[in-house]
Amino acid sequence: MTQNLHIIIIEDEAATARNLEYILQEINPDIKIIVTLQSITESVQWLTINGNDYDLIFSDIRLSDGLSFEIFRQINIKKPVIFVTAYNDYAIEAFRNNGIDYVLKPFDREEIQRTMLKYNTLIAADFKREQTKTAALLQQLQSATKQYKKSFLIHYCGRLIPVEAAKINWFYTANEIVYLHTGDGRQYVTEFTLEQLEYELDPTLFFRANRQFIINKNAIDTVEYFFNGRLLVKIHPLPQEQVLVSKAKAMQFRKWLDQ
Structure with missing residues (x-):
């Protein structure tokens, strides 16, 4: 398990954010949650000021002021993102925004541990190389499957x-x-x-x-x-x-x- 991992949580439900933080630190006590952000506006402001001084983002998709994808349209995110959401209809869009995994609520320790193992595997294999492969695959998938409302x-x-x-x-x-x-x-x-x-x-x-x-x-x-x-x-x-x-x-x- 990667040591001294600095994580950002983007989640507008305080109880969910606390539960996620508890599970992450139970999995690895060396994990540090450096900030919990509750909205698009707050996230854009924090990321603009602090840059890429973190290792990983856990982000809900539906926030109080819109979809979290808007954050990634405004800020050049270079670190991997794990999306945690109650909805399964945004999978392709999630992976287009540095997503490496997609966890559905309600989640448990086993599910978070699985996604953290995937994160460590990808980091060991060079995230940027894997990201490029994933982007190409998802572009093909989207063109083949996405049907917009007519x-x-x-x-x-x-x-x-x-x-x-x-x-x-x-x-x-x-x-x-x-x-x-x-x-x-x-x-x-x-x-x-x-x-x-x-x-x-x-x-x-x-x-x-x-x-x-x-x-x-x-x-x-x-x-x-x-x-x-x-x-x-x-x-x-x-x-x-x-x-x-x-x-x-x-x-x-x-x-x-x-x-």
Whole structure:
């Protein structure tokens, strides 16, 4: 077992984080949990300041402010990640973000010990080399298996209305309700969260602009420079609120538009 292992836990459930820390230190008393982070925002701030001064991350996927994959889009993570989650529908995305294993809740000592043995095996075999192999394999797997949503079945006034995904210009969330807006100006409520939609929608067509909006590339009229390095996106039909892309996501957004 690797000695003096420094681990970060990203988990918004305090009891789960404490249980994981207890099991890890029971497996190896030399393991040190250097920080427990509870949100995307907190994780990005900590990792920005502290860099890669750790050995391994244990991360939940669904956090209070979104999917933890957003952390890895904003920060260049060079160390391996073990994802611990109650959901098994994000496996491919997990491995695309430095994931070396995927542990389902509720977990026990045996499961955590198994994943730590895998970690030590990969480190001994050179993590970077194994990561490259895994990335290539997952790219093939994703192209062969991932099917993005092509339509949404909407409950409206006692009826079921099919709405093609490509005809949805943007999704918007307010007061924990997610609305979709079509190109002809119609608005419907969907039961999906924006975090779920990020996974279900074709990423070549849709982009998570911020915490409130996912927008369709075909709905964009213009993009303007805004204050503090942000971008102002003009879309149709025109929403009541401005669609702003943060400075941190501006480069990613521009690359998405240019592909």
